[in-house]
Amino acid sequence: MKAAIYQGPGAVEIHDVPDATLSRPTDAVVRVVRACVCGSDLWGYRGVLPNKPSGSRLGHEFIGVVEEVGAEVREVKVGDLVVAPFQWCDNTCETCRDGIQTSCPNTGTFGAAGADGGQGEAVRVPFADGTCVVVPGGMAACDEATLASLLALTDVAATGLHGAVLSGVERGDEVVVIGDGAVGLNAVLGASAVLGAERVVLVSTHDDRAALGREFGATDIVPARGDEGVEAVAALLGRKPKHVVEAVGNPDAWDMAIAMLRPGGTVGSVGVPHVRPELPLFPVLRGNLTVRAGLAPARHYLPDLLQRVLAGGYDPGRVFDLTLPFGEVAEAYRAMDERRSIKTMLAF
């Protein structure tokens, strides 16, 4: 089969790799239907992750059709269309039952060393019954927009929502989202459509992303970063906010979130740090702030979000503004790296 392979900074190529096969009785093999490039893939692509070896597999976001199941797989059947979160999990242990499947002792990330990546023709899915969520009706029930939204559930929709959940925002509240990438935009959508926030302020300096943010439920756009952004938010709201989502993962975004919060406020952080941002503890202490951060347990949110997608009116897949055939995966990386695309989907 063919899979995308990291060849070094700025270089992604498609190579022949061994076919995905069952190696444990709890595995399934899934034929990929749609996959995509994640903002976090770009850290490796840009060479920011010095430990990413040339020859690595790529991609942790995919949906597909089950081709083969191991002897102990009970729920997932051959022919099912399934959504897999970006990390697999057993979904039976205490940690999984607590709803933090990304911390499961049996978890791992698709595309990491030793695992098949989503940016390939097929994927071995460990703990298939725990990991996969079956789409009722399968491919026949899905149009292109539905497939895009199901794909978004594998990571960005759940990650954005998780940021909003961690920030403590509830129905009728106001919340500020820092970051206008696919995750930040989905934090807006999650805060608005799922959690019922009344006022959602998106910090965005890109007109196209701000426009989608408004369609996702942002009531206000603040086109400024740093101290200027902090002041603009306070002026807009008439006070500092109590709930902030940090969806970038770099030190500037952390500083902005901490500076922006009202005493007693909470920041929910889902931006993946790659450059070791240091948490400024003194402002946290002085402000009695709560800092919550977490890799989103997409598997926890998936059943509910899947129902929302299939019911209509909740369309996280709108973040995909470019779709390319899998053969053009290198261009998909370039388009996202150069910010010509918010998020690029790959069709197989």
Ligand SMILES: [Zn+2]
């Ligand atoms: Zn578990």
